[in-house]
Amino acid sequence: MSTQSLSTEAVIGLDLGTSGVKAVLLTAAGELVAEAGAPLEVSRPQPLWSEQAPADWWQAVDAALLRLRESAGPHWSQVRALAVAGQMHGAVLLDAAGEVLRPAILWNDGRSQAECDELEAREPATRRITANRAMAGFTAPKLLWVAKHEPDVFARTAKVLLPKDWLVWRLCGQMSTDTSDAAGTLWLDVARRQWSEAMLAACGMRVQQMPALHEGPEPVGTLRDEWASRWELPRGVQVAAGAGDNAAGAIGVGVVRPGQALLSLGTSGVIFTPVAEPLAAPERGVHTFCHALPGVWHQMAVMLNAASALAWWSRITGAEPASLLAELPDAPAREAAPLFLPYLSGERTPHADPGATATFLGLTAAHDRPAMSYAVIEGVAHVFADGLAALQAAGSRPERLLAIGGGARSPAWLQLIADTLQLPVDQPAGAEMGPALGAARLALLALGHPFEAVVQPPRIACSYTPDAQRVPACQRRLQRFRAAWAPLRALS
Secondary structure (H helix, E strand, O other): OOOHHHOOOEEEEEEOOOOOEEEEEEEEOOOOOEEEEOOOEEEEEOOOOOEHHHHHHHHHHHHHOOOOHHHHHHHHEEEEEEEEEEEEEOOEOOOOOOOOOEEOOOOOOOOOHHHHHHHHOOOOOHHHOOOOOOOOOOOOHHHHHHHHOOOOHHOOOOOEEEEHHHHHHHHHOOOOEEHHHOOOOOEEOOOOOOOOOHHHHHHHHHHOHEEEEEEOEEEEEOOHHHHHHHHHOOOOEOOOOEEEEHHHHHHHHHOOOOOOOOEEEEOEEEEEEOOOOOOOOHHOEEEEEEEEOOOEEOOOOOOOOOOOHHHHHHHOOOHHHHHHHHHOOOOHHHHOOOOOEEEEOOOOOOOOOOOOOEEEOOOOOOOOOOHHHHHHHHHHHHHHHHHHHHHHHOOOOOEEEEEEEEEHHOHHHOOOOOOOOOEEEEEEHHHHHHHHHHHHHHHHHHOOOOOHHHOOOOOOEEEOOOOOHHHHHHHHHHHHHHHHHHHHHOOO
């Protein structure tokens, strides 16, 4: 292929999030030409449950790609590859004919806490093999729950796919996964980047029920002709293995080397930092996973409640998130605001407690909606501070953070996080499209484009440095927040 033809190529990046699908069109020169999205809803049929129908994912992908085509112009005919990033840990159960057996159990589903203890009892080497402690969000405990509570479904399960891998299968007909997403199942030997027969056996499963393993940039198939026709794409579009959403987000902002770090302010909250070897710290609730690039791993603090907390407060108040952020009280009034423990969906790092619940603390008749809105976003900043402390105790020392995700569009929120964590926070241009952009970059790598040309650091739209006048008050409130955890948890 000539240099000229390489330079005119375009790729698509898809991000299957919990609240929606995002799609971007990226040129080989790194120009973000178009973006589109489609919303998703989460079903919570019982306490602690969180599910989605895979068919809804497909409808959202279809809608997003049709909208993307409308704004892509002549670049649409130059699309040569695509890749998918996606929410991690979900379980899509398929029978021998490829039919979905039940709604997908999502990452923030907490029903399988008891099965975590059972898994580690069945396989005492769980933490050594997987570099992680068993938590209810991971995939393996979900299958133990299904085996116990839905034995007929478990007996008919021929394949288990992660959410984005189900989309890849629909797109190209190949059942595959990548090591970054597979590392979040508790079935992967993270150091060896291979399926662990021991971990699968502990769940009553076999390697044959797993998809083929690849590294993120590897091509796994080509887009089915029926979808190429529907979306008016060229024939032969390559489909890359893709990545878990956090690893893809890191690729999207160029966080691929030790010492770098990103902060994802999406539905969940993440602090992500690459490492050169799989250094495990499961006792601190720190995740150690494979990165989406060969020979690279990462440590990650994952907090289950981030922008979702503001979305919840928006539903309660009937006000849009942007309006709530616009009415925050000024600095002198903030120290009198109530505290908010934002554990609406349990918590992962550092508490590993799916049963944790949310609480307003110190609420009085004098408090108004702006004060409570501030408490909500401050509570999210506090859980990020807990996550950072866990990473620091595990040996990571990030010097600044790149912020991505929908919440990263808020200057007030990013400044509050900088003040609370006492670290500078950089806001890249296009921060909210991070995982989709990372998926698009993986698609470019699948086409053979040079790594250094593709994985460029982003242009920084704005940087937020800790405000020395606000830091002391933020630290006082953080200490109260941490002191409230144990006694309030004992009462919940």
